[in-house]
Amino acid sequence: MVAIRIVNAKKRFQNLWALKGINMEVGQGEFFGLLGPNGAGKTTLIHSMVGLCRLTEGSIQIFDFDSQKEAIKAHALIGFSPQDINLDRFFTIKKILTYQAGFFGTPRKESIKKADHMLELFGLTDKADTQYYKLSGGMQKRLLVAKAVITEPKILILDEPTAGVDVEQRHALWDYLRKLNAAGTTIILTTHYIDEAQELCKRISIINEGELKETGSPQELIAKYCDQKLTAQRGDLEKVFLKVTGRKL
Ligand SMILES: Nc1ncnc2c1ncn2[C@@H]1O[C@H](COP(=O)(O)OP(=O)(O)OP(=O)(O)O)[C@@H](O)[C@H]1O
Ligand SMILES: [Mg+2]
Numbered sequence: 001m002v003a004i005r006i007v008n009a010k011k012r013f014q015n016l017w018a019l020k021g022i023n024m025e026v027g028q029g030e031f032f033g034l035l036g037p038n039g040a041g042k043t044t045l046i047h048s049m050v051g052l053c054r055l056t057e058g059s060i061q062i063f064d065f066d067s068q069k070e071a072i073k074a075h076a077l078i079g080f081s082p083q084d085i086n087l088d089r090f091f092t093i094k095k096i097l098t099y100q101a102g103f104f105g106t107p108r109k110e111s112i113k114k115a116d117h118m119l120e121l122f123g124l125t126d127k128a129d130t131q132y133y134k135l136s137g138g139m140q141k142r143l144l145v146a147k148a149v150i151t152e153p154k155i156l157i158l159d160e161p162t163a164g165v166d167v168e169q170r171h172a173l174w175d176y177l178r179k180l181n182a183a184g185t186t187i188i189l190t191t192h193y194i195d196e197a198q199e200l201c202k203r204i205s206i207i208n209e210g211e212l213k214e215t216g217s218p219q220e221l222i223a224k225y226c227d228q229k230l231t232a233q234r235g236d237l238e239k240v241f242l243k244v245t246g247r248k249l
Contacts, residue, residue, distance in 0.1 A: 001028040001063075003155055003186040004049060008058035011044050011210075018044040020210040021058070026188060028063075028154075031181045033201035034190045037245055041210040042190045043083055046159050049188075050080045062155065076104065079153030081144040083160045083190075087132045093143055094119060094128040101150045118146040121176070123169065138165040145173065155186045162196060174200060198237040208245045 004026040011019040018041045026032045036042050047053035049060055051071050060067040065074035087096055097115035102108060119125045122142040124135075132140055145161050156177075162170045177200065181187050191197055197204050198218045205215040214221060218237050225240040242248060 002026070002061070003028045003030070003063060004188070005061040006045070006049075006058070007060075009045065009048060009055050009060060010057040011041075011048065011053065012056045018210050019048070019055070019058075022207070022210075022212050024205060024212060024215070026186060028186055029181070029184055031177075031187045031200055031202050032189070033197035033204035034188060034207065035194065035197055035204055035241055036190075036207040037247065039209075040207045040245075042207060043159055044210075045207070046080075046157055046188070046190065050078055050157060051075045077154045079148035079151055079156045081141075081148040081156075081158045081161050083163075085132065085140055085144065087140075087143070087147075089131060089133055091131065092129045093124060093132055093135070096132065096143070097147060097150055100147050104151045114150055118150050122146045123172075138169060141165050142169060142173070149180065153185070155188070156180065157188045159190050160192065161189070162191060162193065170196075194238040194241050195234055198234070204237075206241060206244045213244045214240075 002025050006022055006024040009019050009022040010017065022045060034042050034045070044053055048055050049062070049067060051067060051074070054068065062074035062077055067074040094115050097118050098111045101111035101114045106114065119128050122145065124139060124143060124146070127135055127139065132143060135143065141161060141164060145158065148156060148158065162173060165173065177187060189197070189201065201218065203215065203217050204221070206213045221240045222236040225243050226236050
């Protein structure tokens with residue numbers, strides 16, 4: 001079953017085409033990576049999926065729903081962790097999580113329980129009663145992911161969730177995401193850590209200047225772009241990325 005179907009997605013900002021006709025499908029239960037250099041259009045594409053950006057042309061289907069025509073139903077299926085912080089400055093982080101759980105009809109008592117569980121799971125219990133801006137940058141990122149998963153969404157979309165997160169917490173997050181995915185959650189991840197995509201994603205797409213350049217499993221792309229026929233090594237997908245996007249180190 002297809003979880004997300006993107007057909008000819010185009011987005012124009014004034015005279016810049018941020019998306020130039022993207023076609024992409026993500027299957028239910030996939031762990032899918034979206035890679036591309038700064039300004040490639042990843043966040044624009046993700047914002048179009050979650051309803052924060054209206055496409056100039058094209059359509060996005062979220063399971064059975066058109067993301068623009070049936071926006072509320074479509075977006076209720078998604079948990080989204082944005083690249084930039086979009087939280088209320090005045091609420092404590094426990095309140096942020098409790099309210100998020102409550103948006104989807106969970107009773108208050110249960111929402112509080114869920115919030116406590118998330119705080120524990122993401123190592124934020126001792127910060128429960130502080131506002132988000134008093135957390136460190138990495139803690140804020142973890143909070144965004146906690147907020148995205150608290151509603152137990154069918155699709156989890158993470159825009160650079162591990163930027164600035166320390167190595168221990170990053171591995172903890174990887175383990176957690178693997179478990180969620182094994183339990184059936186479809187995950188879409190953008191990251192500039194190519195080794196992270198190689199580690200986690202079954203399939204990836206590489207976009208550059210608003211165009212989708214390649215899609216495949218890390219192994220398929222490595223076999224296509226790297227000379228060695230040996231088993232994939234750490235760093236190989238980085239070589240693929242540089243070739244596909246025409247960049248050099
Ligand atoms: N609201 C906006 N108004 C005008 N231009 C925008 C807007 N949002 C994005 N853009 C432009 O669209 C292009 C794609 O930006 P986008 O944020 O999608 O890139 P990205 O792939 O997520 O990059 P990064 O890796 O830096 O997060 C960029 O040139 C950006 O400046
Ligand atoms: Mg971005």
